[in-house]
Amino acid sequence: MGRFHPHGADHDHPHPDHDHPDDARPDHSGYGTATERIEVLERILGENERAAAANRAAFDAAGVTVVNLMSGPGAGKTTLLVETLRRLAPRWRVGVIEGDIETSLDADRLAGLAAAVCLVNTGKGFGGECHLDAPMIASALPRLPLADLDLVIIENVGNLVCPAEFTVGEDRRVMIYSVTEGEEKPLKYPLMFRAVDLVLVNKTDLLPYLDFDLPAFRRNLDAVHPGVDAQMLSARSGDGVDAWCEWLSHAVHPGPRVGRVAGAA
């Protein structure tokens, strides 16, 4: 009980518990039954987008490039991140924002790789969110030496739906798809496959043991996101990881952002 119970003109149910004096507000709220219409015309995720723009301004001011790495659970984000940090740490100063609903297991795996790692457990104070949103990233920024970094990689929560909706102020969005997931995934999760600049096709070392139909996957990918870049790799064997790091190094623009298009402007 305690729910608002508007007694409007369509009074089609009895009220044995109380009467309504003619002059009383029937819902006891002090409000009349007349309503006022408010034109809102705001994007549903407008609040998040505003926070993302503020993050973007902070990234731009620090001259750091930010890549949001997304995938379903178990596609190999953390393993690829370990291999990526091994290769990039000598060249770039890298920070990682590690998103997880619970535990620091993934962040622990990145210890000792010469990267500044910052963990965001979305289960604490964020209501167990299944994605990182812009305010969560904002809360992590004071814990990263942003001005000293060239690149920040955000490892999003493993989920093929929600992270695609919530921009966080990143420069690039990348997803990891693994060949164990089935060729039809782009058709089932078009939101994610459409949201990214690059699709990494991981676990190619398993191809000899699977019936994976790569051309069918590429067709499905093109159907939802025509022409999107895709790179094959195996984080486990290391095949293709150098090419991915090369892609990343093109994305990184060290130093101040002169002439860059800033969404936060």
Added chain:
Amino acid sequence: MHELSLCRSVADVVCRHAAGRRVVRVRLRIGALRQVVPDTLTSCWRLLQDDRPPPRSPTGSVPAGSVLAGSVLEVESVPAVVRCRACGAERELDHPVLRCAGCGGADVLLISGEEFLIVSMDVADAAADGPGMAKEQAEV
């Protein structure tokens, strides 16, 4: 799957516009490519209604329930429509496959389907003898 997160975002915007007034109805416009299930969205809306603060009462009494309690979420679904740059055909998509149903071409322009908007909302009018809600605050 992401409907609860979306409802929270909707609630934030709606509560800001309501500025303490009781919300009766909220109208959304959502494109087919957003992968939102309207029924799930309305269930999630009911779930989170009680998590919001109660409305400000013009009579000074403390009303039961939150500003959103009992409010109705209406979802206007917008179909995904593409226009083919090759043959000029304009078609509604049944699947999220960006291809022309006429000639099969992949060079298509998305006309609609990515809408994600809070269009309008109805709030209960404050009683005439109340202090009056700060309407200008609601227009921010």
